[in-house]
Amino acid sequence: MSEVVRLERRGDIALITVNNPPVNALGVAVRAGLQQAFERAEADTEVRAVVLLCEGTTFIAGADIKEFGKPPQSPSLPEVIEIIEGGSKPSVAVIHGTALGGGLEVALGCHYRIARPDAKVGLPEVKLGLLPGAGGTQRLPRLAGVAKALDMIVSGQPIGAAEAVEHRIVDELFEGDLVEAGLAYARRMVEEGRAPRRSGEQTAGLEGADNAGLIAAKHAEVAKRMPGLFSPLRCVAAVEAATRLPLAEGLKRERELFVECLQSPQRAALVHAFFSERQAGKVAGLPADVSPRQIKSAAVIGGGTMGVGIALCFANAGLPVKLLEINDEALGRALQRARDTYGASVKRGSLTEVAMEKRLTLVQGVTDYAALADVDLVIEAVFEDMGVKQQVFERLDAVCKPGAILASNTSSLDLNAIAAFTKRPEEVVGLHFFSPANVMRLLEVVRGERTSHEVLATSMALGKTLKKVAVVVGVCDGFVGNRMVFQYGREAEFLLEEGATPQQVDAALRDFGMAMGPFAMRDLSGLDIGQAIRKRQRATLPAGLDFPTVSDKLCEAGMLGQKTGAGYYRYEPGNRTPQENPALAEMLEAASREKGIERRTLDEAYIIERTIYALVNEGAKILEEGIAQRSSDIDVIYLNGYGFPAFRGGPMFYADSVGLDTVLAKVKELHARCGDWWKPAPLLEKLAAEGRTFSQWQAGE
Ligand code: 3HC
Numbered sequence: 001m002s003e004v005v006r007l008e009r010r011g012d013i014a015l016i017t018v019n020n021p022p023v024n025a026l027g028v029a030v031r032a033g034l035q036q037a038f039e040r041a042e043a044d045t046e047v048r049a050v051v052l053l054c055e056g057t058t059f060i061a062g063a064d065i066k067e068f069g070k071p072p073q074s075p076s077l078p079e080v081i082e083i084i085e086g087g088s089k090p091s092v093a094v095i096h097g098t099a100l101g102g103g104l105e106v107a108l109g110c111h112y113r114i115a116r117p118d119a120k121v122g123l124p125e126v127k128l129g130l131l132p133g134a135g136g137t138q139r140l141p142r143l144a145g146v147a148k149a150l151d152m153i154v155s156g157q158p159i160g161a162a163e164a165v166e167h168r169i170v171d172e173l174f175e176g177d178l179v180e181a182g183l184a185y186a187r188r189m190v191e192e193g194r195a196p197r198r199s200g201e202q203t204a205g206l207e208g209a210d211n212a213g214l215i216a217a218k219h220a221e222v223a224k225r226m227p228g229l230f231s232p233l234r235c236v237a238a239v240e241a242a243t244r245l246p247l248a249e250g251l252k253r254e255r256e257l258f259v260e261c262l263q264s265p266q267r268a269a270l271v272h273a274f275f276s277e278r279q280a281g282k283v284a285g286l287p288a289d290v291s292p293r294q295i296k297s298a299a300v301i302g303g304g305t306m307g308v309g310i311a312l313c314f315a316n317a318g319l320p321v322k323l324l325e326i327n328d329e330a331l332g333r334a335l336q337r338a339r340d341t342y343g344a345s346v347k348r349g350s351l352t353e354v355a356m357e358k359r360l361t362l363v364q365g366v367t368d369y370a371a372l373a374d375v376d377l378v379i380e381a382v383f384e385d386m387g388v389k390q391q392v393f394e395r396l397d398a399v400c401k402p403g404a405i406l407a408s409n410t411s412s413l414d415l416n417a418i419a420a421f422t423k424r425p426e427e428v429v430g431l432h433f434f435s436p437a438n439v440m441r442l443l444e445v446v447r448g449e450r451t452s453h454e455v456l457a458t459s460m461a462l463g464k465t466l467k468k469v470a471v472v473v474g475v476c477d478g479f480v481g482n483r484m485v486f487q488y489g490r491e492a493e494f495l496l497e498e499g500a501t502p503q504q505v506d507a508a509l510r511d512f513g514m515a516m517g518p519f520a521m522r523d524l525s526g527l528d529i530g531q532a533i534r535k536r537q538r539a540t541l542p543a544g545l546d547f548p549t550v551s552d553k554l555c556e557a558g559m560l561g562q563k564t565g566a567g568y569y570r571y572e573p574g575n576r577t578p579q580e581n582p583a584l585a586e587m588l589e590a591a592s593r594e595k596g597i598e599r600r601t602l603d604e605a606y607i608i609e610r611t612i613y614a615l616v617n618e619g620a621k622i623l624e625e626g627i628a629q630r631s632s633d634i635d636v637i638y639l640n641g642y643g644f645p646a647f648r649g650g651p652m653f654y655a656d657s658v659g660l661d662t663v664l665a666k667v668k669e670l671h672a673r674c675g676d677w678w679k680p681a682p683l684l685e686k687l688a689a690e691g692r693t694f695s696q697w698q699a700g701e
Pocket residue numbers: 022023025061062063064065066077098100101102103105124125128130131132133134136275278279
């Protein structure tokens with residue numbers, strides 16, 4: 001028998017165990033092992049029922065994603081599942097952890113399914129740019145109905161075991177030992193003389209509903225909500241096939257659609273995004289024996305926009321957190337904001353009132369630094385001003401216990417200088433959350449030059465606890481995300497001076513897939529933030545370079561974005577829909593005139609190149625300087641913090657897929673036409689000359 005699949009006889013029951021850590025993915029060895037095991041169980045005349053279960057933390061979590069894009073190897077998963085389903089002896093899948101993708105499809109191939117109450121089942125293929133390609137789109141609707149199948153397959157969201165029972169996906173729940181539960185169920189099947197009940201032969205799910213209506217509605221919803229995505233419409237098409245074709249033909253149609261998805265560039269980008277996120281957790285240079293400290297309590301200094309959001313992250317994770325403000329009045333406002341934020345979730349129905357009150361008890365407001373003496377970690381989120389940061393860090397250093405980590409949420413200040421305000425620079429780290437901190441998944445972990453390995457490891461582990469995607473970055477102005485976005489925003493504004501309107505630029509970038517256009521985004525966060533950064537950066541700006549002027553003019557006119565009712569757009573009171581701002585049109589005409597630019601119509605491709613390649617060129621500089629560990633980390637930052645479309649894999653992966661020689665040619669053209677902001681990054685030149693990609697480059701080369 002293969003190493004990863006074991007077949008044993010327990011009396012007249014065949015027990016098949018998969019053991020392929022970490023997640024029992026269906027690589028070729030597992031597929032071959034399953035085929036052999038089920039065939040042997042079938043051939044063994046003493047066997048009367050079959051149990052399939054997995055060792056480790058989970059049932060099969062899907063196909064082996066690493067095999068995608070490589071030549072297929074036999075047996076294929078659909079072939080294996082056909083053998084499982086076709087067996088003449090009743091089989092049961094015993095599910096714990098997560099049965100996902102091909103894992104759930106294997107379970108659906110078994111004749112019965114039982115699950116632990118905390119197990120989850122789902123078909124998340126769509127998140128990888130795929131559709132379930134081993135019968136999931138044909139068998140699930142036959143069991144659970146078209147509506148539920150469409151929901152699960154198009155959203156990719158798993159459901160809990162109890163819900164799976166309601167929808168006939170799982171037959172019953174069990175507690176306790178997997179083997180005992182599986183054998184007990186199998187014996188019952190034998191005693192009751194149960195025949196195989198094949199999912200592919202079921203019809204209950206397809207009856208009694210307006211399937212054509214459900215399909216049409218989902219099709220319309222996907223077309224509207226997921227424009228530009230390749231696989232979701234094909235998921236709908238595959239389920240539609242299940243409603244009208246016999247199983248064998250439906251499976252054939254599913255395979256065709258699956259192969260189309262498999263070959264699409266979006267699949268490659270989404271799989272890149274999946275592995276990049278996991279890779280980001282691996283910190284170069286961190287010794288393997290470093291273990292993170294336990295963080296049992298935390299404090300946040302400053303209860304403004306960020307501080308409150310950060311405090312809520314801890315409360316959401318069940319950790320007590322102290323929130324410190326300058327006086328009772330400011331503290332009262334901060335605590336009210338915490339309550340209001342949860343209140344909005346209660347209103348939306350995503351949080352219960354009881355859960356809200358429980359979480360709020362974890363947030364303790366304080367005004368005295370002495371209250372911070374016993375916490376394991378403090379995150380400072382006060383004004384972005386070095387003088388204020390100095391005061392805070394000196395006080396923290398004085399009151400916090402030895403071993404307490406002192407973190408700053410600064411978005412642009414020099415973390416090494418902040419660390420130097422303390423006598424424990426090795427305990428200082430940057431924890432750069434993104435607004436709204438309780439919602440956004442990204443956490444840039446800023447490694448100062450003295451930050452210790454243990455503090456870094458603890459920060460990464462904390463990211464997981466807070467359900468964030470933590471990415472290590474180095475110290476520089478804006479770290480990775482904001483340093484790049486600054487280039488992007490500046491070029492977007494230069495486009496306005498050349499002749500575009502904010503509406504055109506925003507629309508082009510939304511069509512590209514960005515969650516929001518740069519001008520709508522700036523209006524949302526406030527134009528004064530950028531103005532302050534430009535003010536600081538102007539002091540050290542190399543000769544011959546300057547910023548566009550329109551944003552400063554808007555600030556001077558008091559148009560700071562949504563909060564003042566106007567910025568790049570105009571907003572009616574109480575309405576966030578952007579309208580044209582006539583004052584801006586005049587400012588743009590004047591700016592173009594002043595610079596001697598003849599305004600012209602800009603096409604979408606130019607708008608994309610000018611903004612996205614600005615990200616890429618800066619990303620290349622960041623890599624070369626060692627501010628990011630690897631190009632995929634930059635992608636993770638952009639996918640999780642800046643609304644970059646996952647189906648394009650992130651800015652660096654996008655550049656790789658366009659071809660670095662093509663990108664470089666355009667960067668050089670822009671350099672010649674627009675000046676030194678566009679100086680090509682040496683790394684971009686080097687890789688383009690070598691015919692390589694950012695993904696192939698390794699730090700330290
Ligand atoms: N194939 C290969 N490797 C996988 C994998 C898979 N399906 N799923 C997870 N891994 C790897 C990860 O890359 C990671 O490797 P690393 O330790 O070397 O970085 C390791 O397993 C652990 O993964 P996580 O860090 O994500 O562990 P968690 O415990 O946080 O989560 C999980 C476990 C919920 C199973 C999560 O890994 C997950 O969602 N996996 C993907 C599931 C999926 O998308 N399945 C569908 C695949 S497509 C398919 O089945 C096609 C079929 O229809 C034909």
